[in-house]
Amino acid sequence: MNAIRVVCQDLCGEAIALGWLLVMLLAGDASGQQAVVLGGGGSRGLAHAGVLAGLEELGYEPELVVGTSMGAIIGSLYAAGHSPEGVWRIVLAQDWPEFFVHMPRPVGPRRELRHPQLEVGIGVQRPAGLIAEWRINRALVHLLFDAGARSGGDFDRLPRRFRSVAADLRTGEAVAIAEGDLARAVRASMAVPGVFAGVVRAGTPLVDGGIADYLPIAVARAEGARYIVASDVIRPAPEIEDHSAPAVALRGLRLTMRNTLPDTAADVLVLPDIPRQISEALFPRDPTPLFRAGLEALRRDAAGRLPASGGSRARAPLPQPDTLVALRVMAADAAIGALAQRLFRDAAPARYDTARVLGAVDRLYETGLVDGVWPSVEGLMESGAGRAGELVVRVEPVARTNVVGAVGYDNDRGGRVWARASTRVTSAEPLVLGVAGSLGSLERWAALSLRVHPPGTAPLAWSVGAHHASNEVRVRGGEVDVQRTGGWLGAELLRVRPALAFAAVALAERVRRGDGEDGVSYGPLVRIEGVQPLTRLVGASPMLELEARAGAVSYERVRARGAACAASGRWSLAALVDVTSASSDAPADVLPALGDEWLVPGMRWGEERGRTRVVAGADIAHPIPHPLVLEGAVRLRLRAGAAAGDVDAFRDSGAWVLGAALELLWATPLGPVLGGVGANTRGRWRLHVNVGPWF
Numbered sequence: 150m151n152a153i154r155v156v157c158q159d160l161c162g163e164a165i166a167l168g169w170l171l172v173m174l175l176a177g178d179a180s181g182q183q184a185v186v187l188g189g190g191g192s193r194g195l196a197h198a199g200v201l202a203g204l205e206e207l208g209y210e211p212e213l214v215v216g217t218s219m220g221a222i223i224g225s226l227y228a229a230g231h232s233p234e235g236v237w238r239i240v241l242a243q244d245w246p247e248f249f250v251h252m253p254r255p256v257g258p259r260r261e262l263r264h265p266q267l268e269v270g271i272g273v274q275r276p277a278g279l280i281a282e283w284r285i286n287r288a289l290v291h292l293l294f295d296a297g298a299r300s301g302g303d304f305d306r307l308p309r310r311f312r313s314v315a316a317d318l319r320t321g322e323a324v325a326i327a328e329g330d331l332a333r334a335v336r337a338s339m340a341v342p343g344v345f346a347g348v349v350r351a352g353t354p355l356v357d358g359g360i361a362d363y364l365p366i367a368v369a370r371a372e373g374a375r376y377i378v379a380s381d382v383i384r385p386a387p388e389i390e391d392h393s394a395p396a397v398a399l400r401g402l403r404l405t406m407r408n409t410l411p412d413t414a415a416d417v418l419v420l421p422d423i424p425r426q427i428s429e430a431l432f433p434r435d436p437t438p439l440f441r442a443g444l445e446a447l448r449r450d451a452a453g454r455l456p457a458s459g460g461s462r463a464r465a466p467l468p469q470p471d472t473l474v475a476l477r478v479m480a481a482d483a484a485i486g487a488l489a490q491r492l493f494r495d496a497a498p499a500r501y502d503t504a505r506v507l508g509a510v511d512r513l514y515e516t517g518l519v520d521g522v523w524p525s526v527e528g529l530m531e532s533g534a535g536r537a538g539e540l541v542v543r544v545e546p547v548a549r550t551n552v553v554g555a556v557g558y559d560n561d562r563g564g565r566v567w568a569r570a571s572t573r574v575t576s577a578e579p580l581v582l583g584v585a586g587s588l589g590s591l592e593r594w595a596a597l598s599l600r601v602h603p604p605g606t607a608p609l610a611w612s613v614g615a616h617h618a619s620n621e622v623r624v625r626g627g628e629v630d631v632q633r634t635g636g637w638l639g640a641e642l643l644r645v646r647p648a649l650a651f652a653a654v655a656l657a658e659r660v661r662r663g664d665g666e667d668g669v670s671y672g673p674l675v676r677i678e679g680v681q682p683l684t685r686l687v688g689a690s691p692m693l694e695l696e697a698r699a700g701a702v703s704y705e706r707v708r709a710r711g712a713a714c715a716a717s718g719r720w721s722l723a724a725l726v727d728v729t730s731a732s733s734d735a736p737a738d739v740l741p742a743l744g745d746e747w748l749v750p751g752m753r754w755g756e757e758r759g760r761t762r763v764v765a766g767a768d769i770a771h772p773i774p775h776p777l778v779l780e781g782a783v784r785l786r787l788r789a790g791a792a793a794g795d796v797d798a799f800r801d802s803g804a805w806v807l808g809a810a811l812e813l814l815w816a817t818p819l820g821p822v823l824g825g826v827g828a829n830t831r832g833r834w835r836l837h838v839n840v841g842p843w844f
Contacts, residue, residue, distance in 0.1 A: 668701020
């Protein structure tokens with residue numbers, strides 16, 4: 150009997166061992182995995198792409214990728230199947246400084262686009278942030294939606310297993326996200342508290358994983374990794390590099406974060422030597438130095454220390470779903486939910502088409518009514534007919550009531566400010582009531598408007614409003630006050646890609662000219678323009694504007710502007726042509742001037758006014774070699790222009806003015822900071838300073 154018992158025990162033990170071995174084989178033997186952990190660090194985290202390139206160079210093939218904050222962004226691209234070279238191409242393709250700029254808003258009777266510096270929502274239902282999020286949200290969806298759809302929301306089925314590490318805002322504990330919407334999981338991981346809005350997932354408010362563990366080695370160990378390479382871009386150098394107050398404060402913060410790390414060590418710790426002028430919050434236009442820092446650090450810190458085998462190359466991505474069998478929209482606002490349902494109706498139910506889904510995402514962003522649009526494929530099932538799932542679209546509307554605006558200053562016009570307060574007033578369809586105004590030394594206006602987004606024409610919106618404007622127009626010998634009171638009815642459209650804006654407005658106004666006959670003026674205005682990036686260094690966006698008026702004050706006006714921009718190494722180049730012409734009986738505020746927008750250096754705003762203006766020139770800019778705080782540039786502007794009453798006058802060389810300006814420029818998400826000196830052949834010169842967006 151004892152012998153029989155021993156034999157049975159042996160057989161049972163072998164069966165258990167064989168069963169466990171079978172489970173491990175089916176699970177991919179997670180207990181023996183190699184992993185890479187990419188920590189947080191804002192812009193400095195772009196160096197992780199160089200670390201990945203170094204790992205590939207040395208033959209290290211991680212099966213598990215764990216990332217938090219910027220490490221989650223870079224890591225998710227790698228886990229989704231992109232090679233390190235592909236990840237770096239994606240990094241280079243992004244305009245990082247422009248990522249954190251608020252969406253421009255059409256304001257006033259002419260529906261001109263203006264960039265807000267700040268947007269404040271009232272009654273927000275999730276952890277709020279101060280920095281615009283819609284661009285980064287959109288980019289994450291464009292980059293990761295298809296990979297998430299192929300995996301069916303299971304991050305273990307990506308080409309490399311992936312964990313996005315966020316933190317529970319209530320407890321501060323780390324949350325390792327292993328399933329669900331891939332793009333939204335990454336977005337939760339980078340939600341720096343108070344800077345970016347948090348993400349509510351299954352009722353839990355999630356924020357940047359760095360507040361729990363900015364280098365989540367412990368998560369990788371818990372997932373069964375036996376060998377870990379970790380990239381840390383925050384850890385300060387052993388020696389104090391700078392004794393200035395900001396540098397000491399930043400070093401103290403980094404030391405605090407390092408000293409709160411869990412007591413879990415990586416097998417290889419990679420510490421990139423990142424230029425100290427690149428802080429976590431400032432994204433360089435050219436991130437190549439960060440890539441090189443990561444690559445060189447990996448070669449230095451990991452050479453000869455990586456295992457010879459044990460990893461495996463990335464799996465091929467799973468096939469795309471064949472069919473989206475249903476559409477489900479989740480939105481807290483019923484009107485915006487109905488709008489989303491209309492915009493996504495061609496995407497599901499239908500054959501799976503990534504471009505169609507992403508196109509609908511963009512159209513919803515173009516309404517300006519949403520901060521986040523998160524499509525995912527859920528309930529993915531496989532059958533003889535192929536792979537099929539449900540398209541679920543989570544929509545995060547902007548606050549029902551919000552205030553946007555901006556301030557600026559220049560030493561020609563003085564201080565200036567604009568603001569708009571708006572609220573959605575119905576639940577049937579998005580109808581926005583707004584009040585807006587602008588105040589400056591040369592321009593003052595106020596407007597009351599209604600803006601509606603009918604589902605049948607979205608993202609095209611319709612607006613109607615009333616306004617009063619007063620313009621102090623600089624003319625030879627003094628200033629003329631032109632006042633306009635009236636209303637408008639218009640249609641407007643903002644395209645995300647390409648970045649274009651369209652407005653068609655019918656205006657009716659009473660015009661008080663101040664220097665001529667007063668009376669009623671009515672007619673259309675049509676404008677199409679490229680959306681001017683707030684962080685542009687050279688050139689200007691193309692524009693075509695046509696206006697015609699009838700009535701007691703009748704006139705016509707046309708403006709056309711074009712620019713060609715290019716880059717050569719670290720140089721930015723642009724050529725520009727701007728032609729504006731108005732009829733001879735146009736009021737003073739319609740006549741163009743060489744000084745408007747400081748087109749010709751040395752001129753004040755509004756100087757050298759004429760019926761027709763022609764300006765052509767070139768810009769060239771180069772980064773300041775060693776910026777102390779922000780990445781800046783030295784810019785040279787060269788212009789030739791003339792403003793005259795008739796075409797024949799342009800044949801006279803004396804009508805033309807040549808100007809040049811040498812400037813220092815910092816293009817920030819809050820608008821340009823600029824200082825320089827300009828001079829022209831009229832013998833005029835001036836020092837100029839500007840802070841804030843142009844308007």
